[in-house]
Amino acid sequence: MSIMLQNRNNCGGVPNKIGASLFLLVFALSGMFFMGIMAYSFYQGAAAGSWVETPCRITAGEIVYPQRSGSKYSYKVAYRYVYSGRNYSATRLSFNTQGSEYKKVLKLSQDYAPGMDVKCYVNPSNPSDAVLVRKVDFKLLPFMFIPLIFVAIGFGGIYLTWRKKKQAEAAVDSAVAAPLPPSPLKSARAGRYGLCVFFGIFLLVGVFAGYFMFLKPVFKIWLSSSWPQVPCVIESSRMTESSDSDGTTYGVEVIYRYQYQGTAYVGDKYDFISGTSSGHEAKARIVRNYSPGQKTFCYVNPANPDDAVLSRTFRSELWLGLIPGAFALVGFIGITGALRFGRKRKVHVYEQPPGSGLNYAGGFDGIGENVLKPVTTPLKSLFGTIFVAVFWNGIVSIFVYQDLIKGTNSLMKFGVSLFMIPFILVGLLLIGLVLHTLLQLFNPRPVVKLDPVSPALGGRVSLSWEIPGYRSLTRLEIKLEGSEEVKFKSGDSGGTAKKLFEQISIVDTEDTREIAAGNATFTIPAESMHSFDADSNKIIWRLKLKGRKKLLPALSYEYAVNVMPGGKF
């Protein structure tokens, strides 16, 4: 019987592919757009490297103070120069025209003060174009790879979408459109690496953000405990703002002057927390405490006297810096799990060892110890549920704290409250689950033995059990269940499905003596199917033990049973 196997590379229809391609194209084009902007900015800085160095004189210069709390300082400058016998004037400081922190701008104002003779760099093809600072911003380079990821996902996705179609068409065109069996080892490796990359991003982001938000400030607080205290005078103090779609965050900027070992310095750091965060009132209080002209003390780094702070105490908002730690933990656990999963994965070599017609090598774990191990223990479940509950509620609590407790806009508060209700309910449910799992720790631990521990189809099996502390149980049920379990992909989504095909009731008793300990025998039907464990399709046999209790929660354990192929051939 020569047959034609159905092609299994079902890639969806052409309209779906066009839709997916358009979506991916938007992805790729946005990436290209942002990469283009960054590349142009970098190119401008690099191109100025070939501009002609020319003497010039600063004619005017002033520090532009921020007009709004969200803006930064900048230095407005004008200069004159002579190029090829002609006089020119320009106002461009550098290609990076964005504002900066006060100390940087102050340094610029000192380096390019009015009346100073300095060097400027003139564009030979357009001599009216010049800059004072032509530093290439190499810091920009790594960031150019971020939009590149979008470009790669976009074009890579389009390529893969249409490449699949090509393969499918080729298969249909061929006389026998049979699928080539995939290489399970290769696909497992690819899946494992994919998971590692996915969780690696979590780990990197968590470690990176955790370092800057928590470790670095805490380390500097610890280091600064030995810094000398020197008098300083407050020049200005203000709150800075940063607004985006998630709301407004606030920072503190205090500028002060101090002297250390006879040299005058300017400081602009209040403490070691950089950036902005929620909590308007706390920042406003700090700003109120430092009014211009006020005399106070600051702490100076003796190794670098330009580095100073007004406060070296631990602010409570530093604890927020531990949140990225949860991301790092998820990443670490995910990578470890992916690698362990890969190592443990079995290769199904259904070979028949010489001299034996019945052994089933390779596919199953060792045979011998006939005490069954539960699929999961209450302690493992407790750790799992605690982790999920902490992770979920940690994230939800940030939004609750920021938008509901600290937020000022009442309309927004109402909207956010409505939006957050389901998330908060899930969080509460998870807390309930943690308590439920915690109570299960106090349940009795059954000991279940199977002989043989890996029974064959059609074989007689002896089951024995013992439940220490059984007195709280009013009923005991033990069943053996066989089920088909599949993972499937449908369009862009996927899922799992499960169907029971066998259910053997072994024990169902309310007799306290039988609940305490007992044994039973049963037969696994010969006309059934042995355990089978492929990537997406599985035949799973489980022994389920349930003990009803007067008080919740009930006793519930599951044991995986490896059912072997039968021996009647």
Next chain:
Amino acid sequence: MNILSIKIKDDKTKFLPGEDIQCEVIWDLQKLPKTITVNLFWFTEGQGNPDSEIVRSIELDASGLSGRQWFRLALPVAPYSFTGSLISLSWAVEVVAPPAAERGIYKFSMSPLDNPAVLKAIEAPLPGVLKFLSRFKGIKQMPGGQ
């Protein structure tokens, strides 16, 4: 046009686990093949993503553009063929002869029973909450699933 086919002696479609199968490969190709390989593999069909695995491969002596060759393959002891509500598992031998795109395939079943096992979905008990709700809403047993 390339001709590449594989058939089993007596057109047998049912085998016992561990049994030997006798196959014949016939080829008539336009280009000299690099190799002629026969793969014995199982594969799944059904609701899940397809799985398959080659359990044995042999290379035939392909010295000409055309020819035929008999050979034997020993089947492993598992997995058995079966038909379930979600999964069906079958066995096949295929022959490939690159660079020819064609391949010949012969499908069969392997089971210790007269016919592959048929796994019928059975009623699964409802989870606790649904069982409670079923008293009021008339929710019935879930067919096989949970």
